Each structure stands twice: as structure tokens, then as C-alpha cells.
Amino acid sequence: MKNWIFTIVLLVLFLVGSSCVFADNNDYLRDKIQDLEKKIEVLEEQNKSLNSLNNELIEFKKNYDKDEVIKYYKDMQSDYQNTVSTMFTVFGLLITIGVVVVPIYSRIREEKEHDRINKFVVDSKKTINQELEENRILNSDVNRKMEISNIILETKILENSKKYYEAIEILKEALEKNKYKEYYDSLAHYYELDKEFDKSIKTLEEAIASNKYDFKMAYKLADKFLGIRDYAEALKYFKLAIQENPNNYKGYYSIGKTYEDIEDIDSAICFYKKSLELNPTLVASYIRLSKCYTRLGRDDEAIKLLKVGNNLIPNNIKILDHTIDILTKNGMKNEARKIIEAFQGDSIKIIKLKKYLER
Numbered sequence: 001m002k003n004w005i006f007t008i009v010l011l012v013l014f015l016v017g018s019s020c021v022f023a024d025n026n027d028y029l030r031d032k033i034q035d036l037e038k039k040i041e042v043l044e045e046q047n048k049s050l051n052s053l054n055n056e057l058i059e060f061k062k063n064y065d066k067d068e069v070i071k072y073y074k075d076m077q078s079d080y081q082n083t084v085s086t087m088f089t090v091f092g093l094l095i096t097i098g099v100v101v102v103p104i105y106s107r108i109r110e111e112k113e114h115d116r117i118n119k120f121v122v123d124s125k126k127t128i129n130q131e132l133e134e135n136r137i138l139n140s141d142v143n144r145k146m147e148i149s150n151i152i153l154e155t156k157i158l159e160n161s162k163k164y165y166e167a168i169e170i171l172k173e174a175l176e177k178n179k180y181k182e183y184y185d186s187l188a189h190y191y192e193l194d195k196e197f198d199k200s201i202k203t204l205e206e207a208i209a210s211n212k213y214d215f216k217m218a219y220k221l222a223d224k225f226l227g228i229r230d231y232a233e234a235l236k237y238f239k240l241a242i243q244e245n246p247n248n249y250k251g252y253y254s255i256g257k258t259y260e261d262i263e264d265i266d267s268a269i270c271f272y273k274k275s276l277e278l279n280p281t282l283v284a285s286y287i288r289l290s291k292c293y294t295r296l297g298r299d300d301e302a303i304k305l306l307k308v309g310n311n312l313i314p315n316n317i318k319i320l321d322h323t324i325d326i327l328t329k330n331g332m333k334n335e336a337r338k339i340i341e342a343f344q345g346d347s348i349k350i351i352k353l354k355k356y357l358e359r
Contacts, residue, residue, distance in 0.1 A: 148182050155186060164194040181212040188220070200224065208240070215244035219251060226254075231262050249278035253285055265292050281313055287322055299330050315343060 151174050155167035171187040174180075184207035191200035204221040207213045222237030235258055242251040256271030272289040275282055286309035293302035306323040313319060320343060327336040 144178075144180070147178070148180055152182065152186060155190065159190070159193070164190045168194065179210055179212050181207055181214060181217065184210075184212055185217055185220075188217075197224070197228075208237075215241040215248060215251070218244060219248075219254070222254065226258060231258055234258050247278055249275045249282060252278065253282065253288075256285070257288065260288065260292065265295055268292055283309070283313060283316055283318055286313075286319055290322060290326065294326060299326060302326055303330070303332075310339070 151170065155170055158164070158167040158170070167190045168187060171183050171190065175183045175187065184203055188200045188203040188207075191197070191203060201221065201224050204213070204217055204224070207217055208221065218237045218241040222234045222241060225231075225233035225237065235255060238251055238255045238258065242248050242255070245251070252271045252275040256268045256275060259265075259268035259271060269289060269292050272285045272292065275285045276289070279285075286306060290302040290305050293299065293305065303323070303326055306319055306326065309316070309319045310323060320339065323339060324336045327333070327339070
């Protein structure tokens, strides 16, 4: 009895256990089936893709042209080679520019900059040296003028006291230190005041010989020689004066007068004319030149010249007087009378002019 019960119990346990195992196996199979279904779906999708690719391949084979494809790829290869060749050419040019041109250009720029800097330095040195030299000359000139002014002032004070000898001694001492033309000029002046005319002339001659003079000093020396009737020396220094100052109309007048004094009328006329060119209102030259013309019997030229003078210098009694004199001498009293009537001067001068008409 007990054995049967045990057997039944075992059988029940076996059945319960088998049912549990079966249940587990069933779940496992279900999972496997689902996995297979998913794989089948993936395979179906891949099959569709393969079919589509196959259809495209079939279509490509229908439209495929071998020559065109080859040409296309050859053109691409040629373009690529040209591009590469161009790139290498450009790269070579860049290397050439970098290796050859750039250094040359840089060197040229450096040389230009170097030259510019050198020029600037040289010009700067020249400017500085020039300014230093100008300042030196200016300072020297200022010192010279101050020294001269002090000496001249000192001698002027002595001149006011008529102490000419002392002034002469101061100037002689000053000349031993510096050969200034102002010292020569003043020394000649004081020699003349002290009645030592020969020494005055000698001093001016020394100044001119030492090239320490101006045209005024030459003119003074010429005038001194003219005063002692040494016409040759007078002409020499008058001409030196106009050489130093070509626009000195007084110099030309003085030379003309000197030539007139030695009866060289033609030369006198030339220099009087030159004096009038430089100064058309120089009354003395009109008078002297007209007299030279009359001395040569050229009264017409004298009258013509004086009329020019009357127009340029209206109512000048000296020119009028000489004009009326020549006109009356040549029987031209009516013309002389017209000039007198046009004269705008005082009655005394008019009366004087009318006396020429009574001759």
C-alpha cells in the first residue's frame, strides 16, 4: 500500500516537473520564432535592394558607351596633368622670385636707402658747416664793424677838437693791425684836414694798391688829382670808380668834364651822353653836352638836346638860360620868346631871360 502511494506521488511530481519544463521550452521557441521573423524581414529588405541595384546595373549596361567613358576619363586626366604642370610652373616662378628677384629688389632698396641716408648725412653736414661758416663770418663782421665804429668815433671826437695829428696816429696804429678800407679813407681825410695833401693822396693810392677800397675812394682820389691838374691820373681813377660801380652817373660826368678840360671834346660828348642815359635829369650834363655841341658848330643838336631837358625838367632856370642863349645867337628869337612866355617862374628870372632878346 505504501509503495503504491509513493509511486503515485512520484508520478505526480514527474508530471508537474514535465509541465514546468514544457512551459519554459515553449517560451524559448516563441522567442526564436520572433528572431527568425525579424531576420526574414531584413533578408527581404536586402533582397529588394539587390533587385533595385540589379535593375540599375541592367539600365547602365543598356546606356553604357565605352568610348565616351574612356574619353571622359582621359580628358579628366589631361586636365589634371595641365593643372599639376601649371601649379609646378607657378611654384617654380615663386621659387625664382623668392630666390633671385626678391634678394635683388631688397638689395636695390637697401642701396637706395643707404644712398638716401648718405645724402641726408652729407647734406646735413653741408648745412651745418654752412651755418657755422655763416655764423663765423657774421660774428667776424660784427666784431669788425664794432672795432671800426669805436676807432672812427674816437677820431671824430678828436676832429671836433681839431686834434688831427692824434687822430692820424690812432688810425696809423689801427692800420698796422687791420687793413680796413675805412681806416685808409679816414686817414686820407685827416691828412687833408692837416694840410698834408701828398700823404692824403698816397694813403688812398696804398688802399687801392692793397685792394682795400670802394668806388667812392677811387672817385675821391681822382678828384684830388683833378684838383692838382693831373688829368691822366684823374682819368685813371675816375674810370676805376665806374668800373667798380658801372651805374655811377657822376663818374661818367666827371670823366666827360675831365676830357673837356683837356680839349678832347669827342670823348667828353660820349661820357656826357652816358651820364644822361643813367640819369636823364642830370642838369649839369645837359649844359656841358650842349656846350660841347656848340663848340663843334653843332648848334642844332645842342638846341634839340636842351628841348629834351626842358621837357624832362620843366622851368629849370639853368637849362632855360642856356636854351634862350643858343636860340638868340642862332636868330631864333621868336622861339626863344615863346619859351620865355611859357616859363612859370618869378619875375626876376623872366627879366633875366628877356635880356637875351635885346641882343
